[in-house]
Amino acid sequence: MTLDPATLPERTDVAIIGGGMVGLSLALLLARSCPELSVVVIEAHAFSLAGDLEQPSFDARCTAVSESSRAVFEHIGVWARLASLVAPITTVHVSDRGKPGITRLEAAEQGLEGLGFVVENRVLGQVLMAAVSNCPAIRIVAPLRVERLVPDAKGMVIESGDQRCLASLAVVAEGAGSTTLEQLGIHTRVTDYGQSALIANIGLERPHAGVAYERFTDQGPLALLPLPDAGGEHRAALVWTLPPTQAQELASAPEEVFLAALQERFGYRAGTFVRRGQCSTYSLRLSVAEEQVRRYLAVVGNAAHFLHPVAGQGFNLALRDVARLVEAVVAGWRRDLAPGDLAVLEDYLSGQEGDQWQTILFSDSLPRTFATGGALPALRSIGLITLDLVPALRTEFARFGAGLAVRAARLPRFAGEGALP
Numbered sequence: 001m002t003l004d005p006a007t008l009p010e011r012t013d014v015a016i017i018g019g020g021m022v023g024l025s026l027a028l029l030l031a032r033s034c035p036e037l038s039v040v041v042i043e044a045h046a047f048s049l050a051g052d053l054e055q056p057s058f059d060a061r062c063t064a065v066s067e068s069s070r071a072v073f074e075h076i077g078v079w080a081r082l083a084s085l086v087a088p089i090t091t092v093h094v095s096d097r098g099k100p101g102i103t104r105l106e107a108a109e110q111g112l113e114g115l116g117f118v119v120e121n122r123v124l125g126q127v128l129m130a131a132v133s134n135c136p137a138i139r140i141v142a143p144l145r146v147e148r149l150v151p152d153a154k155g156m157v158i159e160s161g162d163q164r165c166l167a168s169l170a171v172v173a174e175g176a177g178s179t180t181l182e183q184l185g186i187h188t189r190v191t192d193y194g195q196s197a198l199i200a201n202i203g204l205e206r207p208h209a210g211v212a213y214e215r216f217t218d219q220g221p222l223a224l225l226p227l228p229d230a231g232g233e234h235r236a237a238l239v240w241t242l243p244p245t246q247a248q249e250l251a252s253a254p255e256e257v258f259l260a261a262l263q264e265r266f267g268y269r270a271g272t273f274v275r276r277g278q279c280s281t282y283s284l285r286l287s288v289a290e291e292q293v294r295r296y297l298a299v300v301g302n303a304a305h306f307l308h309p310v311a312g313q314g315f316n317l318a319l320r321d322v323a324r325l326v327e328a329v330v331a332g333w334r335r336d337l338a339p340g341d342l343a344v345l346e347d348y349l350s351g352q353e354g355d356q357w358q359t360i361l362f363s364d365s366l367p368r369t370f371a372t373g374g375a376l377p378a379l380r381s382i383g384l385i386t387l388d389l390v391p392a393l394r395t396e397f398a399r400f401g402a403g404l405a406v407r408a409a410r411l412p413r414f415a416g417e418g419a420l421p
């Protein structure tokens with residue numbers, strides 16, 4: 001890796017705008033699958049290889065990484081490092097607070113090591129950055145904020161202050177609320193869920209045994225995901241969906257008040273909650289960019305689609321997207337097509353649209369179904385009981401969550417096994 005504090009190269013094959021979880025993963029995928037391409041990542045925050053990471057991607061959240069993401073991480077050579085830093089989900093326990101009907105999904109029943117692998121974003125960031133820093137093909141320009149993208153006859157011109165860089169392909173991986181999309185006149189369709197996600201790591205009195213809990217309550221879903229022990233403490237990651245004011249109040253409440261409220265909502269299935277880590281809140285909305293590709297331009301990650309976190313699909317979908325994008329870029333390269341050729345980008349999108357819509361629909365319908373009153377609670381209970389009783393349905397559900405219900409990207413690997421050089 002070349003780390004360039006603030007100087008853009010004059011040209012590059014691919015420029016990735018945003019060095020968050022998705023941007024860095026894409027850079028590593030390109031370096032692994034098509035090392036002939038020059039790749040620049042431009043990140044607004046300082047890029048640190050040690051200590052705290054400044055990028056918002058790598059904050060106090062945790063991510064449940066699916067089987068499809070594990071395969072991508074293996075491809076880019078970071079899974080060997082990550083495997084000891086994640087907690088595999090061996091069981092998912094789904095319930096509806098105060099109503100009959102629960103269902104359990106078991107990884108062993110599906111022949112999987114885990115139905116997901118939970119990692120702290122901070123840890124994921126450190127592993128991705130270490131891999132990027134070992135990769136001479138990737139140039140990082142940070143801290144530098146991209147201000148404008150201007151289409152040109154030969155590519156996309158990336159502008160920041162008085163600097164310019166011509167890229168055959170500019171990939172916007174800026175996260176939700178991308179200013180560059182706005183400047184390009186690409187609109188996003190936004191549906192506000194009117195709720196916030198309150199996140200915190202929780203200390204547990206007893207081991208979690210790999211169980212993830214998804215509990216639907218009348219205020220919204222509450223997920224408790226297993227985390228690796230730290231300093232002898234058993235831990236779980238909480239994602240608690242609440243009305244925004246309540247989420248704010250709880251986030252600033254004293255620890256004992258917070259833990260009592262959580263215990264009252266969740267019950268004692270996971271034992272007693274003994275500690276609360278750093279708390280943050282996120283406003284929840286579904287936002288989908290109306291265009292994801294143009295000549296010389298692709299939009300990925302949260303900039304393309306920001307989902308409700310209830311199903312833990314946002315990053316996993318984004319990783320499948322960028323893997324399919326790289327598959328299309330490599331296939332085009334072999335046919336002498338530049339990475340930003342519209343045929344390459346349309347090929348990518350037409351292959352990946354089905355996965356995107358299925359996942360968006362699922363992540364959107366889950367919180368809506370479980371948030372509604374009327375006759376739905378009874379139907380939900382029937383649904384959960386049916387899922388618990390019918391193995392074929394459980395398999396479908398588990399395969400979907402693991403990202404195995406869709407075709408995986410076919411990616412060549414040039415840099416050998418293990419971590420990227």
Ligand SMILES: Cc1cc2nc3c(=O)[nH]c(=O)nc-3n(C[C@H](O)[C@H](O)[C@H](O)COP(=O)(O)OP(=O)(O)OC[C@H]3O[C@@H](n4cnc5c(N)ncnc54)[C@H](O)[C@@H]3O)c2cc1C
Nearest residue numbers: 018020021022044057064146174175301302312314315316
């Ligand atoms: C509470 C919560 C829990 C979640 N849990 C899960 C889960 O369990 N599983 C899952 O799959 N997904 C989960 N997600 C979704 C996941 O967090 C997102 O999919 C992921 O963060 C998207 O990353 P990104 O790189 O696209 O965007 P971001 O993380 O927002 O990163 C964008 C980067 O671009 C940089 N940037 C922005 N503008 C510019 C510019 N103009 N110039 C240069 N740089 C710029 C920013 O500084 C930042 O570093 C969760 C989300 C939330 C809110």
